[in-house]
Each structure stands twice: as C-alpha cells, then as structure tokens.
Amino acid sequence: MTTAEPIPHGAAGVRIADDLRTAILAGRYAPGARIRQEDLADQHGASRLPVREALRMLEGEGLVTLVANTGAWVTSLSLADCEEMYQIRERIEPLLLRYNVPMLSDAQIDHLEQLALQMEEGDDVEHFLALDREFHLSSYSAAETSLLGDTVRQLWNRTQHYRRAFMQVFRPSDRSVHHEHHLLVAAIRRRDLDEAERVLASHIRRTRKELARHPEIFTD
Amino acid sequence: MTTAEPIPHGAAGVRIADDLRTAILAGRYAPGARIRQEDLADQHGASRLPVREALRMLEGEGLVTLVANTGAWVTSLSLADCEEMYQIRERIEPLLLRYNVPMLSDAQIDHLEQLALQMEEGDDVEHFLALDREFHLSSYSAAETSLLGDTVRQLWNRTQHYRRAFMQVFRPSDRSVHHEHHLLVAAIRRRDLDEAERVLASHIRRTRKELARHPEIFTD
DNA sequence: TATCCCAAGATTGTTTCCAATTCAATGCCA
DNA sequence: TGGCATTGAATTGGAAACAATCTTGGGATA
Structure with a gap:
C-alpha cells in the first residue's frame, strides 16, 4: 500500500500543464480541439486560475493557442x-x-x-x-x-x-x-x-x- | 491632443508582459533582479493575477525564471x-x-x-x-x-x-x-x-x- | 427567403480575500 | 560564541464572486 502522496501547495498550474501536455501528445486532444477552462479545472479539482497559468505555459511551448476573450485551442499546424x-x-x-x-x-x-x-x-x-x-x-x-x-x-x-x-x-x-x-x-x-x-x-x-x-x- | 485610448478589457496580462519585456530588453532590469508581483501590479494599476500570467509568458520566452512559492527573477545566463x-x-x-x-x-x-x-x-x-x-x-x-x-x-x-x-x-x-x-x-x-x-x-x-x-x- | 438585429446564455477576464509557504531575525541553549 | 529551533513578516498560491465579452439562436423586416 503506497502512502498517499500529499499534494504540495503551489505549482498546481505546473501539474495541470504537465497533464494537459501529456494528453495532447498522447493524441487525446486533436489539433483544433477547444479547451474550456472550467472543464480542465473540474477535472483537476482546482479553480480556473491555475488552469489559466497552465494554458499560458503551453502557449509558450506552442502546443496551445489562446485568443483573448474567446478561448483556447490545441494548436494546429499547416x-x-x-x-x-x-x-x-x-x-x-x-x-x-x-x-x-x-x-x-x-x-x-x-x-x-x-x-x-x-x-x-x-x-x-x-x-x-x-x-x-x-x-x-x-x-x-x-x-x-x-x-x-x-x-x-x-x-x-x-x-x-x-x-x-x-x-x-x-x-x-x-x-x-x-x-x-x-x-x-x-x-x-x-x-x-x-x-x-x-x-x-x-x-x-x-x-x-x-x-x-x-x-x-x-x-x- | 490625442484621444484617450480606451483600455480594452482582456489581455491585461499581455500588456504587462509587453511592458516588462521592453523594460528587460532596455536594461532597466538586470539579470538576476528580483521581480515582485505586487510591484508590477501597482505599476500597472492591476491586480496580481494578470501579472502572474505575464510572468508565465515571459518564462516561456526564457526571459524570466519562476520558482514555486518563492518568486520570479530576470533570467541570467552563464x-x-x-x-x-x-x-x-x-x-x-x-x-x-x-x-x-x-x-x-x-x-x-x-x-x-x-x-x-x-x-x-x-x-x-x-x-x-x-x-x-x-x-x-x-x-x-x-x-x-x-x-x-x-x-x-x-x-x-x-x-x-x-x-x-x-x-x-x-x-x-x-x-x-x-x-x-x-x-x-x-x-x-x-x-x-x-x-x-x-x-x-x-x-x-x-x-x-x-x-x-x-x-x-x-x-x- | 435572405438578412440584419437583438437578447439570452455561455465563457473568459479581473478583483478581492484568504491560505500556504518561504525567509530572516530573534532568542535560546550548549 | 556558535549553532539551532522558533516565530513573525513578507510574499506567493488558490478559490470564489463579479464584470466584461463573445457566441448563438430566434425573430422581425425588407
């Protein structure tokens, strides 16, 4: 029986970003797929704030495309x-x-x-x-x-x-x-x-x- | 007399990131300098949240280094x-x-x-x-x-x-x-x-x- | 019938408040 | 005097509530 890993405070955004990155790379999100902040927040039992940080991080890596006041999509390439x-x-x-x-x-x-x-x-x-x-x-x-x-x-x-x-x-x-x-x-x-x-x-x-x-x- | 540019809602994080990037490139922040969220927030008349997004963006560009629960610094290179x-x-x-x-x-x-x-x-x-x-x-x-x-x-x-x-x-x-x-x-x-x-x-x-x-x- | 307009719903952006963590100074003790 | 635990301020992290924006559907009008 493994000891329940205590979830550290801080860096929730990083964890969410890691998960989302893994999901995108695994193909569970296709390019062009919409990413709703609240969905991700619910999935991780967090509020939308760390989700937004995660999206900013993945935007920097080129995996996610953000449009102000509109939303986030998995980046698709030509x-x-x-x-x-x-x-x-x-x-x-x-x-x-x-x-x-x-x-x-x-x-x-x-x-x-x-x-x-x-x-x-x-x-x-x-x-x-x-x-x-x-x-x-x-x-x-x-x-x-x-x-x-x-x-x-x-x-x-x-x-x-x-x-x-x-x-x-x-x-x-x-x-x-x-x-x-x-x-x-x-x-x-x-x-x-x-x-x-x-x-x-x-x-x-x-x-x-x-x-x-x-x-x-x-x-x- | 220029017309007062109405500040658009949304994308405050982007504006802060642009300003901070300009400041770093201009040399007003030296590598290794600490960046406090509240200072930046006050300077831009905003809350700390868009500041945090800005820092994440600049982290993605390699200009800023973030450490969880600790703070942000201008990235310095060896x-x-x-x-x-x-x-x-x-x-x-x-x-x-x-x-x-x-x-x-x-x-x-x-x-x-x-x-x-x-x-x-x-x-x-x-x-x-x-x-x-x-x-x-x-x-x-x-x-x-x-x-x-x-x-x-x-x-x-x-x-x-x-x-x-x-x-x-x-x-x-x-x-x-x-x-x-x-x-x-x-x-x-x-x-x-x-x-x-x-x-x-x-x-x-x-x-x-x-x-x-x-x-x-x-x-x- | 096609087009434009408008309003309701959904979604994102921001602020405020509170919790968790870190760091440094202080006091204690060997 | 040196080392170490402790306590407090300073700072960052997160959640909920609120405001602004966009989208989508229906309906009126030409």
Whole structure:
C-alpha cells in the first residue's frame, strides 16, 4: 500500500500543464480541439486560475493557442509550418547530437541499438512512435545542454501529432528508417562527429520530404 | 491632443508582459533582479493575477525564471548558456535568411545598407545595439515564417543583455562587424543564397568567439 | 427567403480575500 | 560564541464572486 502522496501547495498550474501536455501528445486532444477552462479545472479539482497559468505555459511551448476573450485551442499546424519545424530540426539536432556523442557511454549506445532493433518489430503505431522518440531523445540525453535540449524537445512535441497521423496512413513500407537508425548508431559508436551529423540531417530531411508528400494530413 | 485610448478589457496580462519585456530588453532590469508581483501590479494599476500570467509568458520566452512559492527573477545566463544560444543562432539564422533573400525588395535592401552605414557612425552603445538589431531583424522580415522568425527573435531577446554588456566593455575597435554587414548586404543584393548563409554564419561565429573571450561579463 | 438585429446564455477576464509557504531575525541553549 | 529551533513578516498560491465579452439562436423586416 503506497502512502498517499500529499499534494504540495503551489505549482498546481505546473501539474495541470504537465497533464494537459501529456494528453495532447498522447493524441487525446486533436489539433483544433477547444479547451474550456472550467472543464480542465473540474477535472483537476482546482479553480480556473491555475488552469489559466497552465494554458499560458503551453502557449509558450506552442502546443496551445489562446485568443483573448474567446478561448483556447490545441494548436494546429499547416504543412508549411510543419516543414519549417523539420527544417529547424534538420539544422539544430545535428548540433545537439555533436554535443552528446562524446558524452554517451558505451552502455547508452548499446541501449540505442536495442531501441533501433525493437523498432523493426511489430507494427503498432503508438509503440513505434514511443520507441522512435525515446531513441532520438536518448541520443541527446548525455550532454548537459541547458536550452538546446529543451528547444529540440519542444519541436518534437509540436510535431508529435502529425508524426502520428503520418504513420497511421503511411505505415512506412520501406526500411529506410531502420537503415538510417543503424547508420546513426554506428557513427556514434565510432565517435565520428561529422558523419553522425550528416546521417541525422539526412534522416530528418528524408522524413520531411515524405511528410510533404501527404498534404492530406493537414486540414488547413 | 490625442484621444484617450480606451483600455480594452482582456489581455491585461499581455500588456504587462509587453511592458516588462521592453523594460528587460532596455536594461532597466538586470539579470538576476528580483521581480515582485505586487510591484508590477501597482505599476500597472492591476491586480496580481494578470501579472502572474505575464510572468508565465515571459518564462516561456526564457526571459524570466519562476520558482514555486518563492518568486520570479530576470533570467541570467552563464557563458556556456550564451555560447549555446549563439551556436543555435549560427545554425538557424542562415536558414531564416535563406527564406527571406528572395522576398526582400530592392528598397528593403537599400534600407539595410543605410542601417549598416549608420552603424559606422557614433559610439553610443544603445544606438549601436538598436541599429544592429534592426539591421538583422529587418533582413528577416520579408518572408512569412510562422515560427522560425519568432524563435530567432527570442534568441536575440535572451542574449540582449550580454550583447549590451559586451559592447560596454569592449567597444569593438576593429571594423570586422561593419565589413561583414556590407558583405552580407552585397550577397543579399546578388540574391546569392549560399554566400549569404556563409557570411551570416561566419558573422555570428566570430561574435560568439569574441564573447567567449570576455567571461568576466558573466557572474555565474 | 435572405438578412440584419437583438437578447439570452455561455465563457473568459479581473478583483478581492484568504491560505500556504518561504525567509530572516530573534532568542535560546550548549 | 556558535549553532539551532522558533516565530513573525513578507510574499506567493488558490478559490470564489463579479464584470466584461463573445457566441448563438430566434425573430422581425425588407
């Protein structure tokens, strides 16, 4: 029997923001969905005040769009927006990887390889999404970058829904993804900074171009 | 006599955030300075609630650091943080420039050249900072990038104070800055995307390295 | 029938008041 | 004298009540 965790005073807004972020990333809120303050407040047994703080926080992360006197919606992206984010990722994730390659332990690199192998099995979309996210974010977890890491995570979060939508209709038939993942692990293992950067940039670029071939995913 | 602007209901938090952001960027709040909710509320003739929303917004932009039950401070950066931001800028500003070069009108390019020339005159730090900011942000103002532009502006805002501190102690004696600005204008005028990217990346890289030579600017 | 107007309902924005927490100064004790 | 618990002021966090705004539906009119 677990001891009842006493809910700390303060930071209720942060807790609500965490929950809402998780819900959005899990796909329980679709882009464009309206978010009513009172609903969220009731769900968390709180007043609307911490809810408003949570919405402001997620607005800052780009997950929620607020309009004065009108309401809050889960941010939805156009294809152009999404491509822009992928272009940013293409430029800064290789930089983040460069910070990390020298700091990753051999055990961590082994773990990356395990993740790449697990991804090849099964065809559950959610499972693949989770593994893919863990694979890439793990490769960024060794260096203590104060903001680069956060920025990249935000970009992943903002595009999460469209990655899911893409996988659901596309179900990558080709093996490029897995091939690139293994190339990446190999470059990391050799501590080859330039090659790791190149492979990762190509990986993101190819993904962006495939996404652009499916504009039907985007409503606006 | 100007008509008294009626203060619209709603979005008081946004107004306070705008004012506070301006104050921080102008240097009226130094990094590490405490921000008390009630002071801000009194200054704006509002209650503390919109102030708290404003603080959450600026936290999302990285200008303010909040600690639960404790308070808010103007975010201060370490040298490592600042270098990280400059490295990010080095990678994404050339991308943003690439979006813009084809869209800039000849008149806008003329204006850039004017700014570059004005920057060579006078030695007032604030004047130089304002012109430098306008020069670069103007070169990013033609294309309608939804997030890349915002991201870059945020990076400029976060590092604004350290740019000022650097200029105050260093007062660039060499002419590299101006030379690079004119090279940049020339590349833009020729619509040479690759060259413009190269010049801009070098410009930012050189600035970063000069900043790193003055660690005494950073307190922590 | 289409359009405009208006009013009621729903939702958000703000203020006020109170509770919880933190921090610093004070006094106590070894 | 130094360390430590305690107490109080200062400050932040949250809830409920109220005010302003927007939306939506119906109805009157051209």
